[in-house]
Amino acid sequence: MASLTLRNLHKRFGNTTVLSGINLDVASGEFVVIVGPSGCGKSTLLRAIAGLEDIDEGTIKIGEIDVLMLPPSKRGIAMVFQSYALYPHMTVYENMSFGMKIAGAPAEEIDQVVRAAADTLGLATLLERTPKELSGGQRQRTAIGRAIVRRPRIFLFDEPLSNLDASLRVKMRHEIARLHDMLETTMIYVTHDQAEAMTLADRIVVLRDGFVEQTGSPNELYNYPANRFVAGFIGSPAMNFLAGFVVDSHPNKTIVRLESGTMIHVNTGAGELSPDSPVTLGIRPEHLATGGNHNSIKTEVKLVEPLGSHSYVYLDTPDAHEPLIFRASGDFRGAKGDGLTVCISADDCHLFGTDGGELRQKPSGRITINQGDHL
Amino acid sequence: MKKLWSGSGVHIGLSFLAMFAIIPLLWMLSVSFMSPGEVSSFPPPLLPENPTFDNYTKLFEYSNMGRNFLNSLFVASAATLLSLTFNVSAGYAFAKLEFKGRQLLFRCLLSALVIPAQVSMIPLFLMLKGMGLVNSWIGVLIPFVASIFGIFLVRQYALSIPTEMIESARIEGASEMRIFQSVVLPLLKPILITLGLFTFLAAWNDFFWPLIVLTDSDKYTLPIALASLSREHVQDVELMMAGAVVTVTPVLVLFLTLQRFYMSGYLAGSVKG
Numbered sequence A: 001m002a003s004l005t006l007r008n009l010h011k012r013f014g015n016t017t018v019l020s021g022i023n024l025d026v027a028s029g030e031f032v033v034i035v036g037p038s039g040c041g042k043s044t045l046l047r048a049i050a051g052l053e054d055i056d057e058g059t060i061k062i063g064e065i066d067v068l069m070l071p072p073s074k075r076g077i078a079m080v081f082q083s084y085a086l087y088p089h090m091t092v093y094e095n096m097s098f099g100m101k102i103a104g105a106p107a108e109e110i111d112q113v114v115r116a117a118a119d120t121l122g123l124a125t126l127l128e129r130t131p132k133e134l135s136g137g138q139r140q141r142t143a144i145g146r147a148i149v150r151r152p153r154i155f156l157f158d159e160p161l162s163n164l165d166a167s168l169r170v171k172m173r174h175e176i177a178r179l180h181d182m183l184e185t186t187m188i189y190v191t192h193d194q195a196e197a198m199t200l201a202d203r204i205v206v207l208r209d210g211f212v213e214q215t216g217s218p219n220e221l222y223n224y225p226a227n228r229f230v231a232g233f234i235g236s237p238a239m240n241f242l243a244g245f246v247v248d249s250h251p252n253k254t255i256v257r258l259e260s261g262t263m264i265h266v267n268t269g270a271g272e273l274s275p276d277s278p279v280t281l282g283i284r285p286e287h288l289a290t291g292g293n294h295n296s297i298k299t300e301v302k303l304v305e306p307l308g309s310h311s312y313v314y315l316d317t318p319d320a321h322e323p324l325i326f327r328a329s330g331d332f333r334g335a336k337g338d339g340l341t342v343c344i345s346a347d348d349c350h351l352f353g354t355d356g357g358e359l360r361q362k363p364s365g366r367i368t369i370n371q372g373d374h375l
Numbered sequence B: 001m002k003k004l005w006s007g008s009g010v011h012i013g014l015s016f017l018a019m020f021a022i023i024p025l026l027w028m029l030s031v032s033f034m035s036p037g038e039v040s041s042f043p044p045p046l047l048p049e050n051p052t053f054d055n056y057t058k059l060f061e062y063s064n065m066g067r068n069f070l071n072s073l074f075v076a077s078a079a080t081l082l083s084l085t086f087n088v089s090a091g092y093a094f095a096k097l098e099f100k101g102r103q104l105l106f107r108c109l110l111s112a113l114v115i116p117a118q119v120s121m122i123p124l125f126l127m128l129k130g131m132g133l134v135n136s137w138i139g140v141l142i143p144f145v146a147s148i149f150g151i152f153l154v155r156q157y158a159l160s161i162p163t164e165m166i167e168s169a170r171i172e173g174a175s176e177m178r179i180f181q182s183v184v185l186p187l188l189k190p191i192l193i194t195l196g197l198f199t200f201l202a203a204w205n206d207f208f209w210p211l212i213v214l215t216d217s218d219k220y221t222l223p224i225a226l227a228s229l230s231r232e233h234v235q236d237v238e239l240m241m242a243g244a245v246v247t248v249t250p251v252l253v254l255f256l257t258l259q260r261f262y263m264s265g266y267l268a269g270s271v272k273g
C-alpha cells in the first residue's frame, strides 16, 4: 500500500506531446480509474508510472520515494496488461511464480504464496495448465494472480477486461472490487467501460489530450462535470446538448432561448454571461420527461431502443443537431414519426459557456460525496 | 466435389514433380552398389546386377573419406552453433531492444544483402591471409558467424513476440539476459531450428569457400574431397556415387527428422501467428 504523487508529468514521442503536465495525488489504498478517449495518453501514463516509459519532465513519487530513477522492478508496482502478456510456454504455476523465482525466494515460500493467490482467484485446479489451455477469463485471472504474487504497493491495470465478453466482464469486475476490498492496495485502473469506471472507482480521472480534465468521485463527475467534455464523456448514453442564447439571468435562474425560439427555464445562474451570449444547455436522458407543458420542446420520434426495464428513445428536434436521447419507461409505446413533447427538468439542467466550462455551481451541502460512495 | 477434384489434381501434379527430384537420388544410391564399369554399359542399368559394398569399402580404406566426414561434421556443427549464437541475439536485439541507430544499422545491413557473397570472398580471403588464418578452422568458420539473412530471419520472427510479455518480465525483475533465456529463447524455438538447419546444410554443402581457405588435404571437407576424388578417378563413376551418397545422406536424414519444426518455423515468419 502506498500513495502516488504525480507532478507536472510531460511525455513527448518525437514531436507529438502525449502527456502535457499531469498532476495527480492518489491516496494510499485508493481505487482510481482513468478514463478518456482513445489516444489521450492513458496507457502512456500508466507505463510512465510503471517505469516502462521514460518521461521528459516532472516527478513520480510512490509513497515518499521518488521513483524516477528506479527500474520498473524496484518501484513496487505490478501491472496487468490488456493482452495478459502471459508466458505461453510456462504453466499457470510457473507464470505466477516467475517473479519470485527470479527474486530468489525459497521454494516453500513461493509455493505457499502462489497457492494462496490461486485459491483467491479460483485457479487452484488449473495450476498445471499452459495459457493456451485456459479460457479468456482464466487467463485474465492468471495475469492478476501474477500481479498479486508480487505483493505490490500499487496495482496498475490497463483495460484488463476489454478482451472478455460482457457477462464475464461483469463477473471479473466484481472480482476486482472484491480483491481491492481484501488487499486494500492502491489501484490505478484504465478503462473504456463506463460501468467499470462508475462502479469500481473511489475517484475517476478524466484525461483528454494529455491533460487532466477533472478528477472526482463518480457521483461528483456525473452530477457536477467541470465542463462540457466531461459532461459528454461520463454517462452512457451521453448527455444531450442544446445550443441557445441567454435571455435573462439571475443568481439561481436563467432563461435560455433555443434555436427554434423555445424558452427554457433553468435553475442555475449564468455566471458572468450577459444576455444574448451563446450558451449550451445540457440535460441527461433521464432528466427528460413526457406529460407536461412547462419547459417543453417539440420533437419527433426517430428510433426506439427497448431494453426491457427502460427504453431509450431517439428524438429529432430543430433545437439540436444530434438526436436527443430520452430515457423512457420500459412500456413506452411510440413509433418512428410520432410527435412527442418532452419537458426539461429545470433543476437538472447544466449550462456551459462558450469555453465549455460548466456554469452550474455545486451547491454546498446539497449532495455530500463520500469516498467509496458507489452508484 | 469440385474442391476434391482440384485437390487430387494438385496432388498428382506435385507427385509428378517430386519424381523428377527423387529419381536421380535413387539412381545415385543404386549406382553406388554397382561393380566398376557397370553403369557405363548401354543402356545404363537401373539396378545393380550383383549389389556390392566394394565402393564404400574402397572409399573409406583407400581415400581419406572417414577423416573428411568428421571434418565436415565438425565444420557444419561449429558453424551452426556460431550462427545461432550470434544471429539469434542480433536478430532479437534488432526486433525488441531499443538502442540508438537501430533502424539505420538495420537498413545498412539489408542493403548489404544485395552484394553477392562471391564478391566479398577475395577481400575476405586476403584479410584472413593477413591475419594468418588461411588453412585454419577459424578461417572456414568465419563467414558463418554472422549472416544478414539469419539476422533478418530471426528479427522477423522475434517481432511477433508481444513487447508486453518482455515488459512484464522486466517488471518482475528479470535481467535482460534472463529475459532472453527464459522468455525469448523458448518462443524462438521454431526459428532456431529453421536457422540451425539452414546453416548446417549450407556449411555441409559449402564447396567454394573451404576450397579457397583450406590447403591441407587433412582438413578437406566432404565436398572438396569428393571433387578431388573425381579428378583422380574420372572413370570410376560407381565410386563417385558412393561418395555422393555419403555426402548427401546425413543432411537428408537431418532435414527429414527436423522437417516438422522446420516447416512451422518457416511459415511462422511469413504468416503472423
Ligand SMILES: Nc1ncnc2c1ncn2[C@@H]1O[C@H](COP(=O)(O)OP(=O)(O)OP(=O)(O)O)[C@@H](O)[C@H]1O
Residues within 6 Å of the ligand: A013, A018, A036, A037, A038, A039, A040, A041, A042, A043, A044, A045
Ligand atoms: N512508442 C510510441 N511512439 C510514438 N507514439 C506513441 C507511442 N506510444 C504511444 N504513442 C502515441 O501516444 C498517444 C497516446 O497513446 P496511448 O497508448 O497512451 O493512448 P491510450 O489513451 O492508451 O489509447 P487507447 O484508449 O486507444 O488505449 C497516441 O497518439 C499514440 O499514437
Ligand SMILES: [Mg+2]
Residues within 6 Å of the ligand: A042, A043, A044, A158
Ligand atoms: Mg491504451
